[in-house]
Amino acid sequence: MEIIQIKKLTKRFPMGKGEFTALKEIDLTFTKGEFAGLIGPSGSGKTTLLNIVGSLDVPTEGEVLVLGKSIGNLNQKDAAQLRKESLGFIFQSYNLLQVHTVYENVEFPLLLLKKSASERRKMVMDALEWVGLTDKEKSKPPQLSGGECQRVAVARAMVKKPSVVLADEPTANLDAKNSHNILKTMLNLNRELNTTFIFATHDEKVISYLRRKIFLLDGQVEKDVIVENPKS
Amino acid sequence: MKLAIKLAYRNLIGAGLRTWLNVIVLSFSFVVIIWMRGVMLGWDHQAKNDMISFEIGGGQYWHEQYDPLDPFSLNESNAKVPDEFSELIKSGDLEPILIVQGTIYPLGRMQSVMVKGINPNQTILKIPTSKLDTVVNAIPAVIGGMTAQSSKLSIGDYVTLRWRDINGTFDAAELVIVDVFYSNVPSAEAGQIYIDIEKLREMMIMPESATIFTFRNSEADWIEVEGWRQKSFKELTKQVDNMIKTKTAGQSVFYFILLLLAMLGIFDTQVLSIFRRQKEIGTYVALGYTRKQVVGLFTVEGTMNSILAAIVGAIYGIPFLAWQANHGFTLPIDASQFGMAMSQTLFPVYSIGLIFTTILIVMITTAVVSYIPSRKIAKMNPTEALRGKLQ
Incomplete structure (x- = not known):
């Protein structure tokens, strides 16, 4: 089942008096439950593509359909609705709310979905259990290690059980041990909940776990490879 | 939200x-x-x-010519107490006050004052007028703290008062200060001397006359009386x-x-x-x-x-x-x-x-x-x- 369809996607940004083309006529599709990665050097267009799929940005040309909704045609409210209900984000620098506790950070997406207090409690505790942080629910991000922060970010992205999780360089600030732990956690969640994961990365540790590798270079798809025996 | x-x-x-x-x-x-x-x-x-408490009570009637800012017209700003007020005066709900101009000579200095004749038995204003009934060898007078300070007068002091009666004749008499009151109301204290209204009427040859009337109750029924202006509490505190x-x-x-x-x-x-x-x-x-x-x-x-x-x-x-x-x-x-x-x-x-x-x-x-x-x-x-x- 195709949940993301990208057709002839081009993205240009104004630069000085001219324009810079970040993505050139990209054609891609993603199906439910994929564990895929956009791989490429800096400036290859990975994050731009992830932002458009995440409805944080819009295409200049072409069409991007996420769960049947055309990103280019969504207004701010509908785009926010899509992100709120169906998309989860994991960022390189965690982007946790610093003054909130771990519990409150993970609870945030559920507050937006207007879940009841008892439902929220259960879902947050489940999410914290997935990432092994039930004992840290009252801690605040400054009191946690980088690995723990990223696990909180994973819990926050997964707590509402979204259809798609978009992870932008999720291990860039982590050491090898923490990177593997996080990746294993995400892989387990992918298997258990059948959530589609799309990574933007150039980290070899992440790449080794991917089931599908999409290589980008200068805004174009260079290679799209299905991995037969990925790390698990 | x-x-x-x-x-x-x-x-x-x-x-x-x-x-x-x-x-x-x-x-x-x-x-x-x-x-x-x-x-x-x-x-x-x-x-x-x-x-x-010290000046306007619940509202006043003013003689139509009365202007508190014009001392020269004071002697013409009075009239006989209208019959319509008799009942209210008798019940103590309305007090007549006669105001005339005078001069006192404290410590040899000359000082203009407003002499206010007031009923010693009145209970509308908190001025200690009951002291005006004191029997002494001069006319008993009550003054405010501000007059006491400016004229350096205190209880028991004698001071000469000169006035001009209705016929234009100047006369003088000795006053004795029987009480000094403090009110925080400059217009009730500064340059004012209070004496018995009957005594003032006699001095001025103005029997049964008054300049203003003060009501006890601000909700009193106002009646139109010719020659007298109604001054409501609101107007007087404007x-x-x-x-x-x-x-x-x-x-x-x-x-x-x-x-x-x-x-x-x-x-x-x-x-x-x-x-x-x-x-x-x-x-x-x-x-x-x-x-x-x-x-x-x-x-x-x-x-x-x-x-x-x-x-x-x-x-x-x-x-x-x-x-x-x-x-x-x-x-x-x-x-x-x-x-x-x-x-x-x-x-x-x-x-x-x-x-x-x-x-x-x-x-x-x-x-x-x-x-x-x-x-x-x-x-x-x-x-x-x-x-x-x-x-």
Whole structure:
């Protein structure tokens, strides 16, 4: 089942008096439950593509359909609705709310979905259990290690059980041990909940776990490879 | 909105010292503004109460030619007591006062005074007129503290009074000061001498005459009497209202400066927040907030400073304001010396309206000040905000 369809996607940004083309006529599709990665050097267009799929940005040309909704045609409210209900984000620098506790950070997406207090409690505790942080629910991000922060970010992205999780360089600030732990956690969640994961990365540790590798270079798809025996 | 309030509260409490500094400054504004406006209200109450007690009672009738600012017309500003007033006078609900011009010579100096003839048995005004019945070897007179101070007269002192009767004949007699009263009402004290009305009528050869009549009850049924003008309580206290209005307008500048300082803190915090919390703003958008909702969140966050300030202000403000209401605020100088009906110690009065309007004004101002910088968020590109790249 195709949940993301990208057709002839081009993205240009104004630069000085001219324009810079970040993505050139990209054609891609993603199906439910994929564990895929956009791989490429800096400036290859990975994050731009992830932002458009995440409805944080819009295409200049072409069409991007996420769960049947055309990103280019969504207004701010509908785009926010899509992100709120169906998309989860994991960022390189965690982007946790610093003054909130771990519990409150993970609870945030559920507050937006207007879940009841008892439902929220259960879902947050489940999410914290997935990432092994039930004992840290009252801690605040400054009191946690980088690995723990990223696990909180994973819990926050997964707590509402979204259809798609978009992870932008999720291990860039982590050491090898923490990177593997996080990746294993995400892989387990992918298997258990059948959530589609799309990574933007150039980290070899992440790449080794991917089931599908999409290589980008200068805004174009260079290679799209299905991995037969990925790390698990 | 409920979510915005919840998040704003968490953000504010989480921000720690920064929040509490703003809240303390803002709470100080709350307390000082309420206190100052309370002092004004207290002054208004005190001035009017003192005027009622010592000068105007529940309202007055004035002879049609009476002008308190024109002493030269005083001798013509009186007439016989109209028959319509007889019953009220008999019941003690209306007191006639005869006012004429005179001159006293305290310590060899000459000083113009208004001689007021008043019934020694009256109970409408708090002037100690019962002392006018004292049997002495001169005419008993009561004066206010301000006259006592300016003429250096005290109880038991004798002073010569010269007057001109209805026929234009000058005459003089010795007065003895039998009491000195203090009222905070300059127009009842300064340059005034009170003697028995019957004695004054005899001196002036004006039997049964009066210049003004003072009512006991402000709700008394007013009747139209030819040659006499009705002066309601409201009309007679209009000067006090105008004076307090002027003072309040002057104080508004102070309120404005106070609020400006507090708002500067809030505005600065908001601007800094939007600059420093770009990643957080981007995260809110990524998690499903619209930019408009983020603007709302930041506005609520700023406005909530005023709610916290009201709570903090209440903690130390209520005891302070209550203490002030009981003990009053003593001015370093006696302002009644400047002609204002003002007690040296003012007791603030706080009405529910005063407290709520102050809180409302501060909250609305805070909301506006919080909203202005937050509008910038609506123009932010969320992908750049997420990376904290905006300038």
